[in-house]
Amino acid sequence: MSAVPSERLSLLLLLAIGAAMVGSLTAATAAAPARETPPTKPAHAVVPERLTGIPVSQLLVSMPAGARVPEAQLRRDVWLLAHPDWEGRGIGTAGIDSAANYLALRMRAIGLAPGGDDGTYFQSLEVTTGVEVGEPCAIEIAGNRFAAGEDFEPIGFSTNGRLKAPLVFAGYGISAPGYQYDDYAGLDVRDKLVLVLTNEPGEMDSTSRFDGSVNTAHAELRTKAIVAREHGALGLLVVNGPRHHAGEPLRAPRRDGAGYMTSGLLAASVSERLAERMLAGSGHTLRELQDSIERDTRPASVALADSATVMVTLRRTRATTRNVVGVIAGRDSARTLVVGAHYDHLGFGGESSLAADSHAPHVGADDNASGTAAMLGVATQLAARAAARTPQHHLVFCAFTGEEIGLLGSGHFVDQPTRPLPTVETMINMDMVGRLSRNRLAVSGTGTAAEFPAMLAAVNASTGGFEIKSSEDGYGPSDHSSFYKRRLPVLFLFTGAHVDYHKPSDTPDKLEYAGLARITQFCAAVVESLDARPRPTFHQARSDSTIGRIAGGAGYGAYLGTIPDYMQTEGGVLLSGVRSGGPAEQAGLRGADTIIQFDGVHVDNIYDYTYALRSRKPGQQVRITVKREGGNMDFVVTLGRRP
Numbered sequence: 001m002s003a004v005p006s007e008r009l010s011l012l013l014l015l016a017i018g019a020a021m022v023g024s025l026t027a028a029t030a031a032a033p034a035r036e037t038p039p040t041k042p043a044h045a046v047v048p049e050r051l052t053g054i055p056v057s058q059l060l061v062s063m064p065a066g067a068r069v070p071e072a073q074l075r076r077d078v079w080l081l082a083h084p085d086w087e088g089r090g091i092g093t094a095g096i097d098s099a100a101n102y103l104a105l106r107m108r109a110i111g112l113a114p115g116g117d118d119g120t121y122f123q124s125l126e127v128t129t130g131v132e133v134g135e136p137c138a139i140e141i142a143g144n145r146f147a148a149g150e151d152f153e154p155i156g157f158s159t160n161g162r163l164k165a166p167l168v169f170a171g172y173g174i175s176a177p178g179y180q181y182d183d184y185a186g187l188d189v190r191d192k193l194v195l196v197l198t199n200e201p202g203e204m205d206s207t208s209r210f211d212g213s214v215n216t217a218h219a220e221l222r223t224k225a226i227v228a229r230e231h232g233a234l235g236l237l238v239v240n241g242p243r244h245h246a247g248e249p250l251r252a253p254r255r256d257g258a259g260y261m262t263s264g265l266l267a268a269s270v271s272e273r274l275a276e277r278m279l280a281g282s283g284h285t286l287r288e289l290q291d292s293i294e295r296d297t298r299p300a301s302v303a304l305a306d307s308a309t310v311m312v313t314l315r316r317t318r319a320t321t322r323n324v325v326g327v328i329a330g331r332d333s334a335r336t337l338v339v340g341a342h343y344d345h346l347g348f349g350g351e352s353s354l355a356a357d358s359h360a361p362h363v364g365a366d367d368n369a370s371g372t373a374a375m376l377g378v379a380t381q382l383a384a385r386a387a388a389r390t391p392q393h394h395l396v397f398c399a400f401t402g403e404e405i406g407l408l409g410s411g412h413f414v415d416q417p418t419r420p421l422p423t424v425e426t427m428i429n430m431d432m433v434g435r436l437s438r439n440r441l442a443v444s445g446t447g448t449a450a451e452f453p454a455m456l457a458a459v460n461a462s463t464g465g466f467e468i469k470s471s472e473d474g475y476g477p478s479d480h481s482s483f484y485k486r487r488l489p490v491l492f493l494f495t496g497a498h499v500d501y502h503k504p505s506d507t508p509d510k511l512e513y514a515g516l517a518r519i520t521q522f523c524a525a526v527v528e529s530l531d532a533r534p535r536p537t538f539h540q541a542r543s544d545s546t547i548g549r550i551a552g553g554a555g556y557g558a559y560l561g562t563i564p565d566y567m568q569t570e571g572g573v574l575l576s577g578v579r580s581g582g583p584a585e586q587a588g589l590r591g592a593d594t595i596i597q598f599d600g601v602h603v604d605n606i607y608d609y610t611y612a613l614r615s616r617k618p619g620q621q622v623r624i625t626v627k628r629e630g631g632n633m634d635f636v637v638t639l640g641r642r643p
C-alpha cells in the first residue's frame with residue numbers, strides 16, 4: 001500500500017498553493033477536453049490566460065537569486081503530479097490535461113515565457129490511444145453466432161474484415177527452432193484460421209525446455225500472430241489453456257497503450273467453451289491436447305472438420321496531447337539549450353505495465369514526476385539567476401508528453417521545433433531521478449560531445465559530488481534519443497531502475513527528495529557551465545545498451561545495428577540511422593531506408609521487424625529489402641551479436 005493521501009486533489013491544492021488559487025485550478029481541471037475533442041485545436045489551450053490576475057507567486061517558495069532549490073518545492077510538485085486523481089497521466093485521460101495545465105501554470109509562476117504554439121505554453125500533437133470495438137464483431141460456428149463479449153473478443157492488433165475459413169488447431173502456435181519445437185511442422189495452414197493456446201509449453205515448470213517460470217518471446221501474442229501469418233494463415237484465434245488458465249475471462253482489446261499497428265491478419269480470443277466446440281468433431285478435447293503436448297513437449301496439431309466465420313471491426317481512437325514548453329530568453333538568438341523531462345505515464349496500466357492486468361492509476365512518481373519536478377526546479381533556479389544576469393543561450397524547458405508510448409512528444413518537438421533545431425547546442429534529459437541510492441548518478445551521453453567528460457567532472461567537483469556512472473551512448477529509452485538522432489549532443493540523468501518501475505507502486509513516498517534536490521542543483525550547474533562555454537563539439541558516441549536492458553528491453557541474440565524511427569508506424573520500418581560500425585552500416589544500409597522485408601519475413605511495422613531479428617542467430621546471413629528513394633534495394637547482411 002502506498003502512503004498517498006486520501007484527500008481529494010482540490011484539498012491537496014488548497015494546502016499546497018493557497019485558497020486563492022483553488023477556484024481557478026478546479027476550473028482548469030473542469031476545462032480539460034472531452035476525449036473526442038477534434039485534434040486540431042484543443043479547447044483548453046487558453047487555460048493559463050484565464051488565470052491572469054491570480055496570485056501565482058504563491059506557487060513559488062520565495063527564493064533569492066542563486067539559492068538552492070528548496071526540497072519542499074520538489075516534493076510538492078512530485079506529490080501533485082503523482083496524485084491518483086490525475087489518472088496516471090495516461091494519454092487521453094483528463095488527468096494528463098490537468099497535469100499539463102498545472103505545468104503551464106508553474107512555468108508562468110517561475111517566470112518562463114510561453115514557448116509553445118501561438119504564444120501559449122502548449123505544443124499539441126495527435127496520437128493513437130487505443131482501439132474500440134465496432135460492428136460487426138462476431139464469430140459464427142456451425143450456425144451459431146457469438147458477438148464480442150464473453151466468448152469472443154478481437155485482439156487490438158487484428159485487421160478489420162470478414163473471413164470464412166477452415167479451422168486448424170496449431171497447439172501453442174509456436175515455431176521455435178532454438179527450442180527444437182514447432183507446432184507448424186507438417187501442418188498446412190494456408191488460407192486457414194488457426195486456433196492456438198496462449199503462452200508456451202512448460203508454463204510454471206522449472207524443468208521446461210522453454211524458460212519455465214518466465215515466458216519467452218514465443219509466448220507473446222504478437223509473435224504468434226506473425227508466425228501464423230508467415231505460415232500463410234488468414235486468421236488467428238487464441239484460447240487460454242485449461243491447465244493453468246481455466247475460466248479466465250477474455251481480455252478486451254487494449255484501450256490504452258501504444259500504436260495498435262496491425263498484425264496483418266484477423267485475430268481474436270475465444271473462450272474455452274467455444275474452442276471445445278471447434279474441436280468437437282476431431283475426437284479430442286482441449287485439455288487432452290494440451291496434456292499431450294505437455295507430457296513430452298511434442299506438438300499435437302490437428303486439422304479440424306469445421307470452419308468458422310470471423311468478423312472484426314476495430315476503430316482506432318485518437319487524442320490530442322500536449323508538450324508544455326517555457327523559455328528564458330538569452331542574449332544570443334543563435335544559441336539554445338534544452339532541458340527536458342517527460343510528464344506522461346502509463347495511465348491505468350496497459351501494455352507497458354509490469355503489474356499484470358492492473359487497472360490502478362500508475363502514478364509514476366519516479367517515472368517521471370521526479371524528472372519533471374527537477375526540470376521545474378532547474379528552471380526556477382536559472383530564472384532567478386537570469387533576473388540578475390541574462391544568459392547567453394535561450395534556455396528552453398520542455399515537459400514532454402507521449403514518452404511512454406514511443407517518445408512521441410520529443411519526436412514531435414524535434415520535427416517541429418519551437419526554436420530552430422540547429423541552434424540547439426545540448427539537450428539535457430531527466431527521466432527517473434528520484435531514487436538516488438549510494439550516491440550513484442547515471443549520466444549517459446558523455447561521448448556525444450568532446451567537451452562533456454571534463455565539463456561534467458568539473459561541475460561534479462564543485463556542485464554535486466556524485467559517484468557518476470557514465471555511459472558514452474546518446475541513445476537510450478527516453479527523450480534525449482529524439483535529439484541525438486538529429487545529431488545533437490545530449491546528456492541523460494538517471495538514478496536507476498527499481499522493483500516499482502512501471503507499477504502502481506511507484507509512489508511519491510518512496511522518493512529520495514534530498515537526492516532529487518541535489519540532482520536539480522547539479523543539472524542547473526551543468527546548464528550554467530554550458531551557457532558559459534562555446535558550442536560543444538558533436539561526436540557520434542560508442543553504443544552501449546545497458547540502460548535499454550535495465551528498462552526492460554529483452555536481450556536477444558542477433559544484432560543488426562539499426563535505429564528505427566519511433567514516429568513511423570506502418571508500411572515498413574523507417575530507419576533514422578544506423579549504428580557506426582554495426583552490421584547494417586557495413587552492409588550499406590543507412591538512415592531514411594525503410595525495411596520492408598527481412599530474410600523472407602514481410603515487415604510492416606516494428607513488431608514484425610523485432611520478430612524477424614529475434615528469430616535469427618548471430619553470424620547468420622540474411623537478405624534485407626529496403627525502400628530507398630522510390631525503389632527497392634536488396635542487401636545481404638551478416639548479423640552480429642548484440643553488444
Ligand SMILES: [Zn+2]
Binds near residue numbers: 367404502
Ligand atoms: Zn517509463
